[in-house]
Amino acid sequence: xxxxxxxxxSGSQELNASSMSDIIFMLLFFFMTVxxxxxxxxxxxxxxxxxxxxxxxxKKSLVTYIYIGPPTARNRARMGSETRIQLxxxxxxxxxxxxxxxxxxxxxxxxxxxxxxxxLKIDKDTKMGIVNDVKQALRKAYxxxxxxxxxxxxxxxxx
Amino acid sequence: MSNNRKVPQPNTSSTADIAFLLLIFFLITxxxxxxxxxxxxxxxxxxxxxxxxxxxxxxxxxLVSQDNKLMCEKKEIELWELKDIAKEFIENPNNxxxxxxxxxxxxxxxxxxxVTKPHVISLQNDxxxxxxxxxxxxxxxxxxxxxxxxxxxxxxFGKTFAELDEDRQKAVIDYYPLxxxxxxxxxxx
Numbered sequence: 001x002x003x004x005x006x007x008x009x010s011g012s013q014e015l016n017a018s019s020m021s022d023i024i025f026m027l028l029f030f031f032m033t034v035x036x037x038x039x040x041x042x043x044x045x046x047x048x049x050x051x052x053x054x055x056x057x058x059k060k061s062l063v064t065y066i067y068i069g070p071p072t073a074r075n076r077a078r079m080g081s082e083t084r085i086q087l088x089x090x091x092x093x094x095x096x097x098x099x100x101x102x103x104x105x106x107x108x109x110x111x112x113x114x115x116x117x118x119x120l121k122i123d124k125d126t127k128m129g130i131v132n133d134v135k136q137a138l139r140k141a142y143x144x145x146x147x148x149x150x151x152x153x154x155x156x157x158x159x
Numbered sequence: 160m161s162n163n164r165k166v167p168q169p170n171t172s173s174t175a176d177i178a179f180l181l182l183i184f185f186l187i188t189x190x191x192x193x194x195x196x197x198x199x200x201x202x203x204x205x206x207x208x209x210x211x212x213x214x215x216x217x218x219x220x221x222l223v224s225q226d227n228k229l230m231c232e233k234k235e236i237e238l239w240e241l242k243d244i245a246k247e248f249i250e251n252p253n254n255x256x257x258x259x260x261x262x263x264x265x266x267x268x269x270x271x272x273x274v275t276k277p278h279v280i281s282l283q284n285d286x287x288x289x290x291x292x293x294x295x296x297x298x299x300x301x302x303x304x305x306x307x308x309x310x311x312x313x314x315x316f317g318k319t320f321a322e323l324d325e326d327r328q329k330a331v332i333d334y335y336p337l338x339x340x341x342x343x344x345x346x347x348x
Binding site: 017018020021024025027028031032034035049051052053054055056057060063117119120122123124125126127128129131132135138139140142143144145146147148149150151152 | 171172174175178179181182185186188189194195196197198199200201202203204223284285286287288289290291293294295297298301302305341
């Protein structure tokens with residue numbers, strides 16, 4: 001009898017919580033490493049078009065973004081509703097693209113530069129005229145690997 | 160006299176709470192979604208005076224007009240027809256003299272094979288074309304290539320293209336190289 005008495009005397013036993021903080025820290029570090037903060041404040045609105053034949057852009061460090069679309073509601077009073085280009089945090093013109101690409105290329109490691117990819121995030125209601133101008137500017141800047149950002153189309157609507 | 164004095168331990172019971180707080184912050188801000196898109200290569204800049212001569216049988220002209228109509232070789236077609244037209248054009252299964260010329264090339268794993276190496280799909284658009292229509296057409300053309308590559312992989316290696324190792328994938332890509340040329344826009348009146 002006395003064998004059991006000992007344990008029952010101390011009442012409800014407390015859990016050993018000393019390892020909990022370690023476990024939480026481990027989770028924390030996992031999420032810290034996989035997190036990527038939103039790169040920029042979007043000043044243009046873009047609904048991406050949908051497609052089925054998508055490829056993933058693997059390395060974030062190799063990707064440069066160009067956003068094209070109408071200004072967001074907050075900026076509309078100042079900028080109008082004409083389609084605009086956004087590079088980094090501000091509105092830009094076609095002529096600025098070449099400098100922007102050169103600058104982004106310069107900040108990359110030299111061995112990575114040939115793998116640089118430009119992701120074009122373009123609103124689906126944009127006219128091709130401005131897209132073509134951007135494409136010509138990218139060709140001149142020798143940023144030849146591009147990716148038209150698109151989201152996955154769920155059901156096959158064709159046919 | 161003070162041999163039973165203990166070194167004071169800091170109270171660590173709050174570290175778990177602090178870590179929890181940080182964890183929740185990162186959980187909320189995390190975006191796991193990776194960027195996806197249609198990847199392609201632009202041609203390097205050339206002098207605009209120099210027109211590259213391509214034989215007529217080797218080109219497939221796909222035009223998206225200002226009012227978002229699709230034209231293929233001067234005929235108006237529907238979007239769903241485009242993939243099969245493109246597939247037949249790229250593959251040229253019956254060695255049709257109107258379709259691209261086949262040339263003998265040496266590819267790893269395949270040996271000497273005849274492929275339609277000089278073919279080019281010329282995707283043209285107007286300045287007023289809608290971007291979403293352009294992406295739909297682009298998507299169909301890439302789908303044609305992906306299907307052909309998949310069929311070839313299944314026939315030769317018994318696996319889908321995605322399951323092949325890197326060397327074999329490269330050989331299949333050499334067999335059906337992606338050749339979509341986005342020509343400079345023209346004004347169509």
